[in-house]
Amino acid sequence: MRKKALIITYYWPPAGGPGVQRWLKFVKYLPDFNIEPVVYIPENPNYPILDSNLSSEVSSSLTILKQPIKEPYKLAGLFSKKTSKTISKGIISETKTQSFVEKIMLYVRGNYFIPDARKAWVKPSVVFLSEYISKENIKTIITTGPPHSLHLIGLQLKEQLGVNWIADFRDPWTTIGYHKALKLTEASKAKHKALENQVLNAADQLIVTSFTTKKEFQKLTNKPISVITNGYDYEPVLPFEMDSKFSLAHIGSLLSKRNPENLWQVLSDLIIENESFSKDFQLNLVGFVSETILNSIEKQNLSDYVNKVGYVSHKEAIVYQKKSQILLLIEIDSEDTKCIIPGKLFEYMVSNRPIIAIGPNDSDVEKIIKETNTGSYFSYNDYDVLKTTILEHYNAFKTNSLSVYPIGLQQYSRKSLTEALSKLV
Secondary structure, three states, rough: HHHHEEEOOOOOOEEHHHHHHHHHHHHHHHHHHHHHEEEEEOOOOOOEEHHHHHHHHHHOOOOEEEEEEOHHHHHHOOOOOHHHHHHHOOOOOOOOOOOOOHHHHHHHHHHHHHOOOOHHHHHHHHHHHHHHHHHHHOOOOEEEOOHHHHHHHHHHHHHHHHHHEEEEEEEOOOOOOHHHHOOOOHHHHHHHHHHHHHHHHHHHEEEEOOHHHHHHHOOOOOOOOEEEOOOOOOOOOOOOOOOEEEEEEEEEOOOOOOOOOOHHHHHHHHHHHHHHHHHHHEEEEEEEOHHHHHHHHHOOHHHEEEEEEOOOOOHHHHHHHHHHOEEEEEEEOHHHHHOOOHHHHHHHHOOOHHHHHHEEOOHHHHHHHHHHHHHHEEEEOOOHHHHHHHHHHHHHHHOOOOOOOOOOOOHHHHHHHHHHHHHHO
């Protein structure tokens, strides 16, 4: 007989973006390991990004529970729809460019909605789920955040029913980059820390997506912590042809703080110095790109080489990953981002295209790329070695020999990762 596990998540199809992928895939493969998932989601969510294609991956036999949710971002949208939508995506402008409305929204979001804007869903969810759990005799619940308010649902269900509770952190809580931008008072900071400590010390098992986050949490709790990264799945791919241009592609949001000016300088210099390169080069930007990034690109006279695609569905993103010559992965140059392993890294790794990653030194991304031999990693200060690497890739492109030889990728398949999860359940 299969063991039931209740999964409490905010992001679910038709939500788009990376937040939905992790548990969509876990739910897909859990039945293969004798676990029957039951998914609890909001009935009327305010998703900032939609991808209707993902709905096709949800099994018709899956039990999905829904309850209404009050969404403050909908109300905030009455004052500024654009600002409300970008903040809900976690996109926050630099302080010097923030409008008065954005500053007010950030202050209200940070100090009146602790831990986040979905806090009003906690109480009704606990009432509904406590009855369901008792009726269905469910022994294990899993909460996944952000939004971290979902962990408060798990906390209360643990206290009331004594269920086995697994808390999954797709991102850190109080050390995530945008947390510092929320204009928190000292009292609000203390409340966030207190809630974080409660959750970390009440859950029976913690799951994190990076090795750095595990080290961080080990300082705060003695509870068992497992690293289960995001991963790749075997996706059906739409027909495509490789780019005829020497294309460097960044897929996903390219926010203002992810601005590798050394890369733009290298590309500009190569265009000036190498006539052949200037004819062949193309920069594919697939997803949201901030004005700060576009301005930096323009300053280096690269605008004419940019193919600004905008947001695409996950299926289309997979095509861009496979047909582009080089894949760019760029993270903010900060201590806080050493633990961030974007979900797209794993899809990049199985795309059979070389990765050029730029971010902070000694990051988890750097560790994985080097261990799997899937690309090259650079800091924001690198110039010569970055230029040499791009030129080597270009020369390989010209001789039809641009390739990559990865090792050890199977451990990051969604099915292998789900097997690790099943052992915890």
